[in-house]
Amino acid sequence: MGLQVYRSDYCGDLAARDVGRKVILAGWVHRRRDHGGLIFIDLRDREGIVQVVFSPEVSAEAFKIAEAVRGEYVLRVEGEVRRRPPGTENPRLKTGEVEVYATACNILNRAKTPPFLIEDEINVDEDLRLRYRYLDLRRPEMQEAIRMRHRAAKAVRDFLDAHGFWEIETPMLTKSTPEGARDYLVPSRVNPGRFYALPQSPQLFKQILMVAGMDRYFQIVRCFRDEDLRADRQPEFTQIDIEMSFVDVDDVLSLSEALIAAVCREVAGVEVKTPFPRLTYADAMEFYGTDKPDLRYGMRLTDVSDLVAGSEFKVFAGAVAAGGCVKGIAVPGAASFSRREIDELTRYAALFGAKGLAYIQLTPEGPKSPILKFFKPGEIEALAGRLEAGTGDLLLFVADRRPVVQRSLGALRTHLAAMLGLVPAGFAFLWVVDFPLLEYDETEQRYVAVHHPFTAPREEDIPLLATDPGRVRAKAYDLVLNGVELGGGSIRIHRREVQEELFRAIDLRPEEAAEKFGFLLEAFEYGAPPHGGIAFGFDRLLMLLLGRKTIRDVIPFPKTQSAQDLMTGAPAPVTAHQLAELHIRLQLKEPAVARAQVSGPLVGSKGN
Structure with missing residues (x-):
């Protein structure tokens, strides 16, 4: 032509x-x-x-x-x-x-007739969209999502560059050091019987960069975790990874707030107010029953143990006497709930360990409840007053051990807010700080790190590592947006003796610590500065800012819930010749391939 x-x-x-x-x-x-x-x-x-x-x-x-x-x-x-x-x-x-x-x-x-319309708001099975992802990506709303992904990444780079950070790449082929999820393993052809692992995060390398004097590092980096998937999880995902030297908690949090504000301005066109509010982990659990509460609506969990300890209602009094507690929430405008609806809420709470759900309906005709007969005049008014409830509200109570009460009522709070349309639009950011450093794993019969085993304990709690590890608080922090964990980080341990003491607290033998983390321990002996950082889920941030329900709608080529790529057919079999070159023989269990299990986790579910 x-x-x-x-x-x-x-x-x-x-x-x-x-x-x-x-x-x-x-x-x-x-x-x-x-x-x-x-x-x-x-x-x-x-x-x-x-x-x-x-x-x-x-x-x-x-x-x-x-x-x-x-x-x-x-x-x-x-x-x-x-x-x-x-x-x-x-x-x-x-x-x-x-x-x-x-x-x-x-x-x-020329083109064949597409299997679905190339337009927004189509009612098409997601698997079909992923099978023809190149057509799905032509739709204007998908093109806009990818455009915003580019602009968000550029905003991150421009902001961090202006604040003295260097973008430094870390290896994709590294050593397996399980961080709570299974590693994706890569066999080495030239080193038979040995394997690389794809990184779950650049954690150790970015700490090494601080020891190397790079001072301010960042990376928009791909990470890999072989874990069960949900709407906001993928086997490969992108995070904004940051590390700084000579900083403490406030330094990391203030810089992070300014960064997130810049991204919100660029992507969503909104100005977010800083500084973000902060809650200790203990208060988040106490008032919301979760370490990632949504602050856009009320229904805080309220302790009424002191009001019911002497009541004739033995369920309440017995829980308090046994060292547990009684907490309640006030559900606005729900006094008209039917017995069937309340039974459904009871079954929902049971999914989270609650043995029962007591209720009081504050109707215009007066309180209604099967438990009224156990309370003296004035006690119902006192309970309603403590929960700041009024006529038309529904009071819900759980009595049990404190963790069960927090978990079940916290789940009910979230469930009811969605069910009743109580969640307003907008962005509610929150820092959750002072997490426990360690938690006891009943399966492993030992303590494991809540974030990762390189998180620094609060200085005043270091003596507790040897005597009462469960009480040690971490210099760790999570950023929560609208009830979703957006990112997390910590101030790191930078002295070898403290790192070895933490390894002892999680029953990591010296020889195992040397094998897995010897290079880090050795680096600490050459003048490691105090340092800390954070990582934000880039896909998750975009999902929330663009109002999407799943991160698959902001990732160009995502995997399905079963970690498959329907467009390319990955994962796929390989030839016998390829396996022979890698010195690998397959031993399959019918009907599916057995999933290799990694030895017990060194850390909990949280990352950077």
Whole structure:
């Protein structure tokens, strides 16, 4: 065809200012309408859609080509930008004031009929979308998500560069040091019987960079965890990884707030107020029953143990006497719940360990409940007052050991807020700080790290490592957004003797510690500075800022819930020759491949 220029402009960039210009466009046929004497084609590229008019009076040859065009054909169009006739403007399009009269047209490629419409808000099974991801990504809402992903990454880089950070790459092939999830292992052909692991995070390398004097590091990095998937989990994911030297908790938190504010401004166009509120882990559990509470609505958990310790209701009094507690929440406007609805809530609470759910309905006619007969005059009023409840509200109580009460009532709070539409729009950021450093693992019969075993304990708690490890508080922090953990980090241990003491607290034998982390311990002997950092889930941040329900809608090529790539067919079998080169023989269990188990975790579920 001898084409010199494929396009002069993007379709979606044309506007009234371009009227009279000759343009060359290239894109996909979004929609075609044949009106007999005229053919209208909505031509689409990544910037939007513009209407192209084919008239035999302008170009008989272009009109003839347009007659053969179908949806998703790839076209190159030459033409003149004209203002649409009055009354035919389309305010739903950026280009709705103009149209292009075609003077020439070339079909660059034909297309089969797509298995679903290339438009937003389609009701299509997600597996079909992932099977044809290259078509799904043509949809405007998906293109906008990928555009925002780019802009968010650029905002992160620009912000951190302006604050003296260097972007430094860390290895993708490293050593297996399980961090709470299974590693993806990579066999080494040139070292038979040995394996690399894909990194669950760059944790050890970024600490080594601080020892190396790099001072301020960041990376927008791919990480890998072979774990069961949920809406906000993927086997490979992206995180904003940050580490700084000569800092303490407040330094990391204040810089992180400014970074997140910059990304919110760029991606969502909103100004978020800083500093973010802070809650200790103990208070988060006490008042919300979770370490990632959503602060956009109320229904705080309220302790009423002192009010019911002497009551005649033995369930309440007995729980308090046994060292447990009684807590309640006030559900606004729910006093009219039926017995069936309350039974459903009772069953829901039971999923989280509650043995029962007591309730009081504050109706206009007065309190109603099967437990009223156990309370003296004034006691119901005292309970309602403590929960700051009024007429029309429903009081729900759980009596048990404190962890059970917190877990079950916290889950009920979240469940009811969603069910009753009590969750307002907007962004509610929160720091949760002062996590426990260690927690006891009943299966392993030992303490494990809540975040990871390189997290520094609070200085005043270091003596407890040897005597009462469960009481040691960590210099750790999580950023929560709308009830979702957005990221986490900590100040790190930077002295060998403290690191070895923590290893002893989690029953990591010296020889095992030397094998797994000897290079880090040795590095600490050469002048490691105090340092700390944080990592944010980049995919999760975008999901929340763009109002999507799953991170799969902000990742170009995600995996399914079963960690499969439906487009490429991965994971897939390999040939016997490839296995032989790697000195690997498969031993399969029917009907599925047995999943290799990694030895007991060194840490809990939290990352950086």
